Amino acid sequence: NYSRRFRLAYPDEELPAARPVRRSPIYDQLLAAGAVMGANFGLEHALWFAPPGVAPTETPTYRRSEAFPIVREECRAVRRTAGLYETSNYGKYEVSGRGARAWLDGVFACRIPQPGRLGLAPMLNPAGRIVGDLSIACLAEDRYLIVGSGFAEEFHLRWFWTCEPPVDVFVRSAASTLCGFSLAGPNSREILQRLVRKDLAATAFKFFDVMETAVGYAPSIVTRAGFTGELGYEIWTTPDYFASLFDDLREAGQGWGLTLFGGRALSSLRLEKNYGSFNKDFRPDYTPGETGLDRFVDFRKPAFIGREAALIERSNGPQRRFVVMEVDAQDADVVGYESIMKDGKAVGYVTSGAYGHCIDRSLAAGYVPAAFAREGERFEIDILGDLCAATVRLQPLYDPEGRRLRG
Numbered sequence: 133n134y135s136r137r138f139r140l141a142y143p144d145e146e147l148p149a150a151r152p153v154r155r156s157p158i159y160d161q162l163l164a165a166g167a168v169m170g171a172n173f174g175l176e177h178a179l180w181f182a183p184p185g186v187a188p189t190e191t192p193t194y195r196r197s198e199a200f201p202i203v204r205e206e207c208r209a210v211r212r213t214a215g216l217y218e219t220s221n222y223g224k225y226e227v228s229g230r231g232a233r234a235w236l237d238g239v240f241a242c243r244i245p246q247p248g249r250l251g252l253a254p255m256l257n258p259a260g261r262i263v264g265d266l267s268i269a270c271l272a273e274d275r276y277l278i279v280g281s282g283f284a285e286e287f288h289l290r291w292f293w294t295c296e297p298p299v300d301v302f303v304r305s306a307a308s309t310l311c312g313f314s315l316a317g318p319n320s321r322e323i324l325q326r327l328v329r330k331d332l333a334a335t336a337f338k339f340f341d342v343m344e345t346a347v348g349y350a351p352s353i354v355t356r357a358g359f360t361g362e363l364g365y366e367i368w369t370t371p372d373y374f375a376s377l378f379d380d381l382r383e384a385g386q387g388w389g390l391t392l393f394g395g396r397a398l399s400s401l402r403l404e405k406n407y408g409s410f411n412k413d414f415r416p417d418y419t420p421g422e423t424g425l426d427r428f429v430d431f432r433k434p435a436f437i438g439r440e441a442a443l444i445e446r447s448n449g450p451q452r453r454f455v456v457m458e459v460d461a462q463d464a465d466v467v468g469y470e471s472i473m474k475d476g477k478a479v480g481y482v483t484s485g486a487y488g489h490c491i492d493r494s495l496a497a498g499y500v501p502a503a504f505a506r507e508g509e510r511f512e513i514d515i516l517g518d519l520c521a522a523t524v525r526l527q528p529l530y531d532p533e534g535r536r537l538r539g
């Protein structure tokens with residue numbers, strides 16, 4: 133980075149220096165499948181997959197690159213049939229011990245799930261600001277798996293230690309001890325059912341359920357959850373079983389349209405569902421009410437970090453709100469930090485964006501004054517010198533009622 137400090141940086145640019153350093157057990161298999169790799173806290177992960185005959189390279193640009201039509205097909209495969217995405221670059225933590233539930237109850241603002249269940253888990257600082265947007269899977273009354281953003285793993289570990297776990301609580305990173313996949317799409321249940329003995333019917337393994345079971349030969353933690361807005365599962369196992377699990381999932385997916393997809397497609401899919409992402413859209417600059425994460429805060433709990441500030445905000449109301457907008461863009465999409473304009477004045481700013489390939493709309497996420505956070509409210513966003521109309525969509529443009537996710 134030092135040698136490039138006076139050079140233009142591009143949003144889709146991946147620097148090759150000092151890479152690869154951290155690689156998952158399927159790194160070579162992903163390359164053989166055409167993966168174009170990025171690095172997340174030093175860990176290589178797939179951005180998109182070049183089809184046969186297409187070079188696995190991307191020209192840095194602020195406009196839509198040659199990867200655009202390829203990412204479109206990855207997104208549509210997930211929505212139509214099934215997709216497989218490696219989640220090893222997520223942040224992972226194990227919390228165990230007799231005092232684990234009581235300690236987590238004070239650290240997180242949410243209700244701590246019961247055994248066999250998973251919950252979305254905002255974490256606040258004493259000022260009531262968002263320091264984490266994670267999930268908690270309760271494996272047993274004294275065992276929990278917490279999953280969040282991979283780049284923030286060291287930050288969250290420091291935060292956990294700052295919260296002083298008592299002597300009967302054990303907290304450790306699972307960054308190098310758990311690898312994972314997200315299996316998503318309407319055919320995902322049929323694919324996974326071929327590899328497990330447990331009943332995966334919608335009434336037997338429900339949305340946000342979690343279990344420990346073998347997937348093929350791999351002893352795994354399986355949650356019925358994901359970040360795509362489709363029926364899906366996240367599967368976690370140890371590195372020694374990971375390559376075998378990859379082979380088993382791909383074999384089970386034959387005939388069901390299983391497609392590998394990367395991080396670019398995931399960004400598109402999650403914005404089609406109005407899902408925010410930690411650090412991009414949610415970070416310590418924002419509050420539960422501003423982000424919309426207040427719906428996961430359990431205000432009935434007598435004590436948790438940030439409770440007093442969160443109660444004041446709930447009483448007064450947030451000053452700004454996170455919204456997703458459809459943008460009348462031509463050949464470029466927002467990157468982040470663009471101004472959101474209203475009547476010629478900047479009233480907010482963009483936090484992230486992508487093209488929604490399954491709804492054929494350019495999408496931007498960001499914060500606007502609460503009074504303007506209304507369905508159909510119109511703004512303008514400057515994209516490479518062009519003022520593009522942007523319209524607030526409070527409901528996701530894809531499957532707004534979430535029927536596919538819960539099917």
